[in-house]
Amino acid sequence: MTCRELIEFLMDYHAGTLPAAQRASFEAHLALCPPCVVYLKTYDEAVKLGKGACSNPDDAVTDQIPEELVQAILAARAKQ
Amino acid sequence: MPTVTPSPAPAASPDETALVAALRRGDQAAFATVVRTHGGRLLAVAKRLLRDEDDARDALQDALLSAFRGIDGFQAGARLSTWLHRIVVNAALMKLRARKRRPEDPIEGLLPKFLEDGHRVAVGSDSPWVEPAETLLQRREARALVRDAIDRLPEGYRTVLLLRDIEDLSTEEAARLLEMTPNAVKVRLHRARQALRTLLDPHFRTPPA
Numbered sequence: 001m002t003c004r005e006l007i008e009f010l011m012d013y014h015a016g017t018l019p020a021a022q023r024a025s026f027e028a029h030l031a032l033c034p035p036c037v038v039y040l041k042t043y044d045e046a047v048k049l050g051k052g053a054c055s056n057p058d059d060a061v062t063d064q065i066p067e068e069l070v071q072a073i074l075a076a077r078a079k080q
Numbered sequence: 081m082p083t084v085t086p087s088p089a090p091a092a093s094p095d096e097t098a099l100v101a102a103l104r105r106g107d108q109a110a111f112a113t114v115v116r117t118h119g120g121r122l123l124a125v126a127k128r129l130l131r132d133e134d135d136a137r138d139a140l141q142d143a144l145l146s147a148f149r150g151i152d153g154f155q156a157g158a159r160l161s162t163w164l165h166r167i168v169v170n171a172a173l174m175k176l177r178a179r180k181r182r183p184e185d186p187i188e189g190l191l192p193k194f195l196e197d198g199h200r201v202a203v204g205s206d207s208p209w210v211e212p213a214e215t216l217l218q219r220r221e222a223r224a225l226v227r228d229a230i231d232r233l234p235e236g237y238r239t240v241l242l243l244r245d246i247e248d249l250s251t252e253e254a255a256r257l258l259e260m261t262p263n264a265v266k267v268r269l270h271r272a273r274q275a276l277r278t279l280l281d282p283h284f285r286t287p288p289a
Contacts, residue, residue: 002198011270035206039192039277045284046277047245048213053226054128054246056217065119073115073141077108077148 001025006036010043096160103151111148118161119144122168128242129172131231135179136172143171169247173257176239185234190275209284216284229279237272244269 001009001022006029012018013026030037102110119140126136126143147167154163193201209216216222230238230246243254244265251269255262 002194003192003200004194004198007192007200007274011266035200035202038206038208039200042209042281042285043273043277045209045213046280047273049216049222049226049280050230050241050273050276051245052213052217053223053230056223058220059223063120063124065116065123069123069137069140070112070115070119072137073119073144074108074112076141077111077145080145080149 001029003029003033003036003039006030006033007039010040014044100151100154100160103148111144114147114160114164115144118164121161122164125165125168125247126172128246129169129239130175135175139171139175140168142175143168146171165247166249166253169243169249170257173239176235184236187234187237187271187275190233190278191271192274192278207286207288209281210286211284225283226276226280229276232279233272233275237268237275240265240268241272241276245273 006026009018009022009026013023018026030040099110099113103114122143123136123140126139127133130136130139143164144167147164150167154160195201230241233241239258240254243249243257244251249257251262251265254260255265258265260268
């Protein structure tokens with residue numbers, strides 16, 4: 001397996017949907033290719049960062065609905 | 081109106097059951113409660129997808145009015161928050177589609193490069209990142225940097241990443257809303273994640289010794 005194939009199969013590897021033979025090739029490549037180990041690790045970190053950066057309760061202060069928007073929505077509803 | 085499979089997450093509380101019953105009766109006060117209780121979080125969802133305050137407000141209003149009209153389609157056992165979330169996502173995606181289309185920026189420049197034999201071309205020094213994601217996420221400026229990087233992804237990839245990784249839609253749900261095949265969603269998600277990794281790497285990689 002090449003680096004290109006390893007990256008191509010990354011999601012299937014994580015999802016556990018890679019056939020056994022390809023999984024073995026994937027892991028054999030990782031054992032011999034430290035840059036791919038780093039790539040895999042930083043890819044996983046990027047996914048975690050993406051998921052976590054938009055869901056931190058400390059940022060929730062920006063999730064308030066402005067009162068004028070509440071009133072606009074209620075007024076639009078009353079017209080229906 | 082999106083169909084929502086009842087969530088295995090905590091069942092609807094008695095308060096929510098009463099709220100839904102009031103909505104079904106056309107109770108304006110119940111609608112006001114929904115707007116105030118869920119509106120902030122839902123507005124944030126619309127803003128993430130649309131990146132425009134006015135469009136996000138319009139999408140939220142369209143979604144909530146549509147939800148109120150379609151409350152009879154709300155399935156017993158589903159979570160109101162999940163149902164509203166899907167309706168807002170759908171309204172925001174409709175608005176995205178209605179926007180004047182511009183040619184999409186190519187993503188290739190943000191994907192790994194390979195030699196003819198399939199080996200990757202190293203960019204910089206394939207270094208691990210200085211801290212794990214869990215530690216980085218404790219810092220407000222790191223979270224802002226990640227959100228900024230997501231915003232820099234080409235639109236079609238950014239939308240798929242948001243739907244799958246942030247809004248937590250399944251591949252199939254995202255495919256249905258985006259009118260794409262599930263496989264196309266998977267390919268786009270993988271490319272979007274690779275591009276996000278590329279954008280974050282210069283900020284988080286261990287500096288050379």
